[in-house]
Amino acid sequence: MRAVVVAAAVAFIISLFGTPVAIRVFTALKAGQPIRSLGLASNEGKKGTPAMGGVVFIVATVIAYVAGHLALVTLPEGQIAQVQPTMTALVLLGLFVFCGALGFVDDFLKVRQRNSDGLSARGKLLGQAVIGTGFGIAALYVASSNGQTVASEHISFIRDISWLDVGKVGSVIVFVFVITAMSNGVNLTDGLDGLATGASALVLGTYALIGFWQYRHWCADEAYARANDYCYQVRDPLEIAIIAAAGAGACVGFLWWNTSPARIFMGDVGALGLGALIGGLAVATRTTLLSILIGGLFVIITVTWVIQIVSFRTTGKRVFRMVPLHHHFELAGWSEVNIVVRFWTIAGICLAIGLGLFYSDYLAAAG
Secondary structure (H helix, E strand, O other): OHHHHHHHHHHHHHHHHHHHHHHHHHHHOOOEOOOOOOOOHHHOOOOOOEOOOHHHHHHHHHHHHHHHHHOOEEOOOOOEEOOOOOHHHHHHHHHHHHHHHHHHHHHHHHHHHOOOOOOOHHHHHHHHHHHHHHHHHHHHHOOOOOOOOOOOOEEEOOOEEEEEEOHHHHHHHHHHHHHHHHHHHHHHHOOOOOHHHHHHHHHHHHHHHHHHHHHHOEOOOHHHHHHOOOOEOOOOHHHHHHHHHHHHHHHHHHHHHHOOOOOOOOHHHHHHHHHHHHHHHHHHOOOOOOHHHHOHHHHHHHHHHHHHHHHHHHHOOOOOOOOOHHHHHHHOOOOHHHHHHHHHHHHHHHHHHHHHHHHHHHHHHHO
């Protein structure tokens, strides 16, 4: 527990005090976010606000992970030693950093070209597919000494579904889909000040709880497994908890500066990175299908976006005034702050239902 708390605290502090530095640096570099004129009230006055703020909480999370490891082991002499990083950490942090780097390229092109185009949709999807495939192979094919892998060959809900065995190749495909879908879901949600940051902090906090709960009821813990019939077949759940807690803490620190009126935007570097990390956490905790509920806000915004696109291309009619969904409510007259708080509430309800299902499964199995 100490390592999880240390990681969250360190990430929060670095992000809270590092973000103002990033604001000054990106402002000096004239790395302002190009704003499209869409007739939205939320766009007024945002032109020139520095982007790429996601760099701060990605760096904060990585440093906090190291700090959490330093808190794990204390030598008899009182010196602190670092534990070797695990494949779980390499996959999760790798997804966070590399998808963040993909987003950084997109943000850089937007700033350099002084427009909101950046990378093409095809370019983003290709980059996400390549990154997802690379880390998916590592997650499925690199096993620990006890044969456990980061990802599973089964589709999972709250744990692996035994009859949904898709094999290693199928699992890599599922892995890529989950990473791409969640990454783009967070990116679509990132449209109002603090919306994606706050929702991501809630989801990451939830995965920190799930990871720590799985660690306390872990099949690899021989003492626990001998005394109980029910345990979780996951790899390195404490690592999962440390990384998720660090990500949540970093998002909360960043949120101090990202709430309305935002002094900095996370940009695609933050949105694509956060979504990839959340998708990786879903796979690593064996809660792939449950993540549809835990990340319910991202799913709702993505689904409504797809509905709008399909409807317009097939019938020429729009279902919503504008997508992503938060812009629909802006055009309906809701204030930006009202939309953000209400969408956070929806995110909280979704993850509460998800956590309830997760815990009820434990009660049913353990009872």
